[in-house]
Amino acid sequence: MSGASRAGEPAGPGDPARPVDPAHPVDAGRVPLEPPSAVDSVSAALGGAARRAGLDPSKHSSTGAAVWSAMGGWRGILESVLPSLAFVVLFTVTADPETRQGNLPLSLGVSVGLALVFTIARLLAKSPPSAAIGGLLATVAAALLALFTGRGQDNFVFGFFTNGAYGTAFLVSVLVGWPLVGLVAGYLLGEGTSWRADKKKRRVYSLLSLGWAALFAARLIVQLPLYFAGDVTALGTLKIIMGLPLFAPMLAVTWLAVRALSPRREA
Numbered sequence: 001m002s003g004a005s006r007a008g009e010p011a012g013p014g015d016p017a018r019p020v021d022p023a024h025p026v027d028a029g030r031v032p033l034e035p036p037s038a039v040d041s042v043s044a045a046l047g048g049a050a051r052r053a054g055l056d057p058s059k060h061s062s063t064g065a066a067v068w069s070a071m072g073g074w075r076g077i078l079e080s081v082l083p084s085l086a087f088v089v090l091f092t093v094t095a096d097p098e099t100r101q102g103n104l105p106l107s108l109g110v111s112v113g114l115a116l117v118f119t120i121a122r123l124l125a126k127s128p129p130s131a132a133i134g135g136l137l138a139t140v141a142a143a144l145l146a147l148f149t150g151r152g153q154d155n156f157v158f159g160f161f162t163n164g165a166y167g168t169a170f171l172v173s174v175l176v177g178w179p180l181v182g183l184v185a186g187y188l189l190g191e192g193t194s195w196r197a198d199k200k201k202r203r204v205y206s207l208l209s210l211g212w213a214a215l216f217a218a219r220l221i222v223q224l225p226l227y228f229a230g231d232v233t234a235l236g237t238l239k240i241i242m243g244l245p246l247f248a249p250m251l252a253v254t255w256l257a258v259r260a261l262s263p264r265r266e267a
Helices: 038-052 063-071 073-093 104-124 130-149 152-175 180-188 199-229 232-241 244-261
Strands: none
Touching (some): 063 244, 073 104, 073 130, 073 232, 073 244, 104 152, 152 232
16 A cells, blocks of 8 residues: 555554654654654663663574673773773782872873773774773863862762763753653654653663663762772772673663563564
């Protein structure tokens, strides 16, 4: 038949009678009847970022593959861990027992140097360098702040603001009824914002978003006291432990829950 729906049947993805969903892959080349709302734009932006990070349901059928891709594989793990690890180790082994302050210029120099090496490696490999460049800029900014204050613990200040911002965003999204996990999942699965009509999906997406908010809050609750105590070694160690080792399982749980709620597609 033509694009028109048969009587009594719902309009299909390619049916002209169906309102255009900008987030649906089938609608990519169609012009919506109305301009997308602000929520649609936010959903598309968040979903696009997630897809660029490796979370693409059309490419990864297994949870392990999706999580591994989102972390960037071995290169992404090394980029995330090594600069911080080098700083903590060097600062600790050069620390004065009385002042508990290590060789700050050396520790920061090696940390920034590693981030620079990773960025150059990505550029030479002609792979998307955005993650490495972002990490490099964050590492440099944190190092400059620590050098300015002369305190090793200030190398972690920007991480506190990042965790606070992410945690607040997830929490507020649940309070206003638009959980961020739902906005991302709706885009990736081609559902747009139709998931809000399903009470089960709204509940699950809200719980998942609260879980992410709790993760970011836990980092602040555990690490901030160590920052004020000036314990750089413990602070840096827990920053690493509460990084990817907690991020990966939370991402896996989120992926499994979202896929379990996704519409079944015919083979």
